Amino acid sequence: MSETWPALGQLLALVVLLVVTVPPLARLLAHVYTSEHHLAAERATYRLLRLDPDADQHWRSYALSVLGFSAVGVLLLYAVGRLQEHLPLSLGFSALPADGAWNTAVSFVTNTNWQWYSGEAAIGHLMQMSGLAVQNFVSAAVGMSVAAAFARGLARAERDGRVGNFFSDLVRTVVRVLLPISLIAACLFIVLGVVQNFAGPHLMETLTGGSQTLTGGPVASQEAIKQLGTNGGGFYNVNSAHPFENPTPFSNLIAIYLELLIPFAMAGAFGIIVRDRRQGYAVGGVMALLLTISVGLITWVEMAAPGTAPQLAGGAMEGKEVRFGEAASALFAAATTGTSSGAVNAMHDSFTAPGGGVAMFTMMLGEIAPGGVGSGLYGMLMLTIVTVFLCGLMVGRTPEYLGKKIAQREIVMVALYVLATPILLLVGIAVAVSFDAGPAGILNSGPHGFSEMLYAVTSAANNNGSAFGGLTSGTPFWNTLLGLLMLFGRFLPMVFVLALAGRFAAAKRVPAGAGTLPTHQPLFVVLLTGVALVVVGLTYVPVLLLGPIAESLS
């Protein structure tokens, strides 16, 4: 009972912050992705890189630009990891092992930020700033650019598959959105007590006479983009549970707010770009509904955990920070798995079996509640098209969305998108349990041990990056398997999204008729929520039965 009012107050503050700031950010984003004007800093970047920002790219060219840019990013970050010991500000840390450097490079380029290593004990300041933080910015910008291209594809007609300019979208996103907001957020974090310095490791004597090594570093600047870009990779091993990275309940609230800000604003920007704001409200409404369900379920099962200790503590407090409490930990867990952030302020391995199961299910939704920056929007739009198609079948009409007919070719592309992640995830877990090296990394036996592996492949294939804990993943087997899942889990869906964007951009606009399904009304919001839950439910319930559900029943 004592936690109820602070929990509700925190939720209310979060909702108010989002309601006040999402609409102006949505307008800014829509302007960023539709304006023909370039800022001086952007023009200088284009000149330096010899790019033509006004070239309207065909979807094929846009997709190849995304892939080429990301491939170079992986190779560069891999090189930084392998050469770390020769770089300045390395704090004496040696080079990362080959499999670990590759996993880290793929992880940050794909906006996953899965971390097999302990940041304060393996990564020097230069790699944190020039490698990981840079990718925090550009990987987020890549996702937002692809979502903008998809929105443009729906808004355009008869444009021969042209969906915009990738490099212009990328540079504008970084310069006009991510850098300014991150700067403000980093300053706020510093005021709230997050450390920001170049200190190395300090050996401290504790009150009980023991010793402890504390590492400082440029944490606040990284924390800002980590949360804003739904990256999630922490400076410290325990991520946002570390008092240097997330010192107070207020910094915790700001961290959650930053994760949710852009995904919801992208939904609003979508409505403005397609010139029907109601479409953005509908998409954002489904995102909010799914997130609310996840927050409610995790909070409820964690606070109602059976057993004497949880009941005396007011909830299952194992693995949770006392300074945040039960509700703030549950809200953080829902927000971090609903977005593709993956930051944690509590150890999900210690959640109750149903609590961990809901966190896993929220990721399995495909990161749409509200999802990653950009990926949340295009993931939700793909499910919107599935819903429109199913409703069209029911009434016997050729389905259409925003004036674009959904014919066989379009639905094939959507089906490939919807199937890509589940195939990666389920093949990934099958491979993990088929080799001795997979279960060798787990801490627990039985269903909970299976959940530790299932959570890891779910997190990687959906580009979330949060870890259940309990799984020792810093081995060549896990680093390579999870790296492949992250890489294909990011770029396979993107290719299908861009192919569909090109298809829509080339198509004629069909005027809405009497049989057109309204996609902005509450009924459609309910239908879309149902489709999201059923599509995911049918796909993943069997594998969830083996892990969290079996553990809950045992």
Place this chain on the structure above:
Amino acid sequence: MQDVLFVLITLTAFVLLALLVGVLDRADRADRSESR
């Protein structure tokens, strides 16, 4: 040796994805020219 392996894995993965882009584009063009 391991470095070569991981660079090759990266390049192979991205080349496969680029090939997929080509396949989808070709299928799209064929479909559109058929419907004309």
